[in-house]
Amino acid sequence: MARTGEQEDGDRMRVDQLDPRDDAAFDEWFAVVEAADALARPGEPGSLRQEEQQLSLDALRPGSDSCHVLLAAHEGDRCLGAARLELPQRDNLHTCEVELVVHPDARRRGVARALCGQVERVAREHGRSAVAAYADEPPGSEGCSAGRLAALALGWEVVQVEVRRDIDLPLDPALVASVSQQCAPYAGDYEIRTWIDRCPDDLVDDRAELSRSMSTDVPLDRLDWREEVWDAARVRRGEELVKAMDRTVVNAGAVHVPTGRMVAYTQLAVPRARPERAYQWDTIVLSAHRGRRLATLAKLSALRELAALSPGTRFVSTWNAKENVAMIRVNDALGARLNGGIATVQKVLG
Numbered sequence: 001m002a003r004t005g006e007q008e009d010g011d012r013m014r015v016d017q018l019d020p021r022d023d024a025a026f027d028e029w030f031a032v033v034e035a036a037d038a039l040a041r042p043g044e045p046g047s048l049r050q051e052e053q054q055l056s057l058d059a060l061r062p063g064s065d066s067c068h069v070l071l072a073a074h075e076g077d078r079c080l081g082a083a084r085l086e087l088p089q090r091d092n093l094h095t096c097e098v099e100l101v102v103h104p105d106a107r108r109r110g111v112a113r114a115l116c117g118q119v120e121r122v123a124r125e126h127g128r129s130a131v132a133a134y135a136d137e138p139p140g141s142e143g144c145s146a147g148r149l150a151a152l153a154l155g156w157e158v159v160q161v162e163v164r165r166d167i168d169l170p171l172d173p174a175l176v177a178s179v180s181q182q183c184a185p186y187a188g189d190y191e192i193r194t195w196i197d198r199c200p201d202d203l204v205d206d207r208a209e210l211s212r213s214m215s216t217d218v219p220l221d222r223l224d225w226r227e228e229v230w231d232a233a234r235v236r237r238g239e240e241l242v243k244a245m246d247r248t249v250v251n252a253g254a255v256h257v258p259t260g261r262m263v264a265y266t267q268l269a270v271p272r273a274r275p276e277r278a279y280q281w282d283t284i285v286l287s288a289h290r291g292r293r294l295a296t297l298a299k300l301s302a303l304r305e306l307a308a309l310s311p312g313t314r315f316v317s318t319w320n321a322k323e324n325v326a327m328i329r330v331n332d333a334l335g336a337r338l339n340g341g342i343a344t345v346q347k348v349l350g
């Protein structure tokens with residue numbers, strides 16, 4: 001492990017940078033994440049070690065789309081806090097995303113303060129002028145989670161609030177039939193195509209354009225996130241990463257039949273090692289094609305595929321900005337139930 005150079009809290013606490021290829025160091029780092037997950041949402045499948053390590057190993061590859069820096073706060077031999085900076089390399093060169101957790105036994109003792117100091121130093125060294133992080137707010141802690149309050153105490157500000165919804169699987173067949181029937185008349189010019197993991201070659205350029213749109217069209221409130229740069233090669237790199245993380249991704253796209261272009265798509269990702277919970281990733285419809293129920297139809301198809309492929313999946317978690325009325329309507333129509341939220345916090349580095 002490399003010292004970051006700064007001793008925190010006298011000689012008692014130090015913050016080190018670690019190499020994701022160092023399995024023993026990564027074990028300690030991940031144990032903090034796992035303990036924090038278990039406290040925040042007991043009984044829910046939390047982070048997976050293999051996924052978390054693979055994410056940072058991938059970032060070491062030449063030409064990777066992001067660079068990662070892992071930090072661990074130690075007191076003696078014990079790892080008390082863990083942080084990861086994800087520094088985008090193709091776009092958004094002004095900012096970075098940060099995960100930061102402190103072991104439940106070591107809270108309110110300045111560990112987050114020490115880690116944050118180093119996070120900000122590393123971000124500056126990489127030329128970043130802002131840092132952003134996400135505080136999970138389980139039910140009952142919305143607006144007053146430890147993550148939000150600590151971030152505010154450390155000079156960050158809340159720039160967006162997202163609400164989490166879970167959709168239980170399998171969907172009720174009567175609900176599927178009635179929603180499909182209501183949507184069909186709007187979408188006569190469109191065909192829904194589904195695929196698992198690898199986007200068909202004839203759709204990959206459209207898929208890249210949809211990812212670019214995702215970066216500009218979703219509500220961001222005051223989060224300083226700018227247009228992303230996408231091409232087919234970046235889509236393929238993302239697919240390789242997900243494969244290495246051992247996740248299955250179920251995709252559904254809406255193709256506009258008169259032009260042959262894919263104008264909407266949605267993605268559900270499920271960890272093969274722990275399929276109980278799936279994650280809703282992107283859902284986007286190009287602006288010229290909105291209002292035709294394409295998001296609902298694509299999501300219905302993806303959810304049906306997922307239920308067939310992964311019968312052990314019991315629910316899908318999705319996060320929507322509280323102002324994203326259209327997306328929330330789609331999820332509510334599919335029977336989503338509220339389950340806390342996320343506060344996005346940001347600090348502009350002076």
Ligand SMILES: CC(C)(COP(=O)(O)OP(=O)(O)OC[C@H]1O[C@@H](n2cnc3c(N)ncnc32)[C@H](O)[C@@H]1OP(=O)(O)O)[C@@H](O)C(=O)NCCC(=O)NCCS
Binds near residue numbers: 100109135149154
């Ligand atoms: C949020 C978290 C990282 C704080 O770690 P910590 O080591 O307990 O924080 P520190 O002891 O360094 O405290 C830093 C500041 O935050 C304040 N703070 C920390 N936890 C707080 C809480 N639960 N309520 C109110 N203030 C809190 C502290 O008082 C301190 O401010 P001060 O120096 O002005 O008094 C920890 O609770 C955690 O891991 N939570 C789950 C993951 C998470 O939410 N991460 C942050 C994402 S933004």
